[in-house]
Amino acid sequence: MKIAVVGTGYVGLVAGTCFAESGNDVTCVDVDQAKIELLRAGKVPIYEPGLEELIKRNVEEERLKFTTNLGEAVKRSLICFICVGTPPKADGAPDLKYVLGAAADIAKAMDGYRIVVMKSTVPVGTADKIRGVMKAATDHEFDVVSNPEFLKEGAAVEDFLKPDRVVIGAGDVRCAAIMKELYSPFVRTGNPILTMDNRSAELTKYAANALLAARISFMNEVANLAELVGADVNDVRQGVGSDARIGHSFLFPGVGYGGSCFPKDVDALGHTAKEHGYDFKILTATNAVNREQKRILFKKAHDYFKGDLKGRKIAVWGLAFKPRTDDMREAPSIDTVSALLEHGARVRAFDPIARDTARKIFGDRIEYAKKQYDALEGAEALLIITEWNEFRRPDFERMKALMARPVIFDGRNLYDPKRTAALGFEYSGIGVRGPSPSETAGK
Numbered sequence: 247m248k249i250a251v252v253g254t255g256y257v258g259l260v261a262g263t264c265f266a267e268s269g270n271d272v273t274c275v276d277v278d279q280a281k282i283e284l285l286r287a288g289k290v291p292i293y294e295p296g297l298e299e300l301i302k303r304n305v306e307e308e309r310l311k312f313t314t315n316l317g318e319a320v321k322r323s324l325i326c327f328i329c330v331g332t333p334p335k336a337d338g339a340p341d342l343k344y345v346l347g348a349a350a351d352i353a354k355a356m357d358g359y360r361i362v363v364m365k366s367t368v369p370v371g372t373a374d375k376i377r378g379v380m381k382a383a384t385d386h387e388f389d390v391v392s393n394p395e396f397l398k399e400g401a402a403v404e405d406f407l408k409p410d411r412v413v414i415g416a417g418d419v420r421c422a423a424i425m426k427e428l429y430s431p432f433v434r435t436g437n438p439i440l441t442m443d444n445r446s447a448e449l450t451k452y453a454a455n456a457l458l459a460a461r462i463s464f465m466n467e468v469a470n471l472a473e474l475v476g477a478d479v480n481d482v483r484q485g486v487g488s489d490a491r492i493g494h495s496f497l498f499p500g501v502g503y504g505g506s507c508f509p510k511d512v513d514a515l516g517h518t519a520k521e522h523g524y525d526f527k528i529l530t531a532t533n534a535v536n537r538e539q540k541r542i543l544f545k546k547a548h549d550y551f552k553g554d555l556k557g558r559k560i561a562v563w564g565l566a567f568k569p570r571t572d573d574m575r576e577a578p579s580i581d582t583v584s585a586l587l588e589h590g591a592r593v594r595a596f597d598p599i600a601r602d603t604a605r606k607i608f609g610d611r612i613e614y615a616k617k618q619y620d621a622l623e624g625a626e627a628l629l630i631i632t633e634w635n636e637f638r639r640p641d642f643e644r645m646k647a648l649m650a651r652p653v654i655f656d657g658r659n660l661y662d663p664k665r666t667a668a669l670g671f672e673y674s675g676i677g678v679r680g681p682s683p684s685e686t687a688g689k
C-alpha cells in the first residue's frame with residue numbers, strides 16, 4: 247500500500263518505519279526542514295531502541311522516504327496518516343491547529359479518493375471537525391479513520407510491531423477493511439483489531455491513558471500512606487497485584503508520571519468532560535496527586551537537610567521521563583532539579599541518553615556528568631529519578647568513596663533499604679520501610 251505519514255516525530259517516524267518494514271511504500275512528511283535533512287542524511291533525530299537500523303534498512307530498500315513536500319506525498323498515497331503534535335493549551339484542551347492544518351493541506355493536495363487516518367491523540371469529535379475542514383477544501387471523496395496509537399516511548403518499535411490491540415474507528419466498512427489489511431502483519435499472534443465508530447475510538451485512547459495515570463497516582467498515595475503507617479509498599483504491591491482482577495503492571499510507586507502523553511491526556515479528558523457539563527473527579531485527583539509526587543524527592547532532601555540546601559552538591563541519576571528514551575517532556579526531573587536550584591543547591595546530573603535534551607532545559611544552571619559515577623564526586627546526596635537499568639546494580643563501595651555523605655533518595659525503589667543501610671548508606675525510597683535519613687540526620 248502507498249502511505250503518507252504527516253508528522254515525523256516519535257509516533258510518525260515509528261509508524262512510518264514499521265509500515266515500510268511490512269512492505270508498504272511510505273513517505274514521511276514534516277514541516278521541520280532540519281529534521282527531514284537529518285533523516286535523509288541517515289541520522290535519527292530521536293532515540294528509540296531498534297529504530298535506527300529499521301530506518302536504514304527500509305531507506306536502502308527504497309520503501310521509506312522523507313520529504314517536506316506534503317502535496318507530493320499525498321498525491322502518491324492512498325492512505326494519509328496524521329501524526330502531528332497535539333500540545334495542551336492553557337485550559338488543558340489539546341491544541342488542534344496542527345491536526346486541522348494538516349487535514350486541510352491533505353485535502354488541498356488530493357487528486358482523488360483518500361483515507362485520512364487520525365493517529366495523533368485527539369478529543370472526541372475531532373474526526374467530525376476534520377471532515378468539516380476537508381470538505382471545505384476538496385470536492386474529492388475521502389474517509390476519516392480514528393486510529394489512536396498506544397506505543398510506549400522506549401519500546402515504541404516493539405509495541406508498534408506487536409500491538410496488544412489495534413483500534414480502528416471508521417464509519418465506512420470498506421475503508422475499515424483496508425485498515426485491517428494494513429495492520430494484519432502486526433497481529434498474527436491473534437491480538438485483536440477492534441473496529442468501532444470514530445467517537446468511541448477517540449475516547450478509548452484517553453480512557454486508557456487516564457486509567458493508567460490514575461493507577462500510578464493511586465499507588466503513589468498508597469506508598470505515601472505506607473510510609474506514615476510503617477508498612478512496606480513493595481509487599482503491599484505484590485499482595486495487591488497477585489489478585490488476577492488487578493494484575494502486577496503499573497503498580498510501582500515513584501516520583502510521578504511525566505512524558506508527552508499522560509499529563510496532557512488526563513487534562514484533555516477532564517476538559518472534554520467539563521465541556522459536556524460533567525465533573526470527572528478522579529481525573530482532577532489523579533492530576534493533583536501527580537503534581538505533588540513530582541516534588542517528593544526534593545521534599546525528602548529538603549527535610550533531610552532541614553531546609554538548608556544552599557551551596558550543597560546534589561547528584562542526580564536519571565533525567566529522561568522514563569528509561570530508554572531521550573524525551574524529557576513533563577519529566578519529574580524538571581520539577582525536582584528546578585526546586586533544588588531554587589533552594590541554592592548545586593546539581594550535577596547524569597543521564598545515559600537525555601543529556602542533550604536536558605541542556606536545552608537547564609542550560610548551564612546544572613553540571614552534566616559524562617559518566618554515572620562522575621556525578622557523585624563530593625555530593626552530599628544522590629537523587630535517583632529515572633530507573634535506567636545501569637543504576638540497578640551499582641558499585642556501592644565506589645559510590646560511598648566518591649560521595650561527601652552516603653545519602654540516597656531513591657525515587658524508583660531500585661535498592662533494598664536494609665542492604666543499603668548495611669553498606670553504610672542513609673537510604674530513603676518511596677513507601678519502603680527502612681531507616682529514614684531524616685531520623686539519622688546529623689549522625
Ligand code: NAD
Pocket residue numbers: 252253254255256257258275276277278281329330331332344347348365366367368395396397398399506507
Ligand atoms: P512530536 O512532537 O514528536 O512530533 C510531531 C511532529 O509533527 C513534529 O516533528 C512536527 O514538526 C510535525 N508537524 C507539525 N505540524 C505539521 C504539519 N502541518 N505537517 C507536517 N508535520 C508537522 O509528537 P509525538 O510524540 O510523535 O506525538 C504525536 C501525537 O501522537 C500526539 O497527539 C501524541 O499525543 C500522540 N501519541 C504520542 C505518543 C508518544 O509516546 N510520544 C504515544 C501515543 C500517541
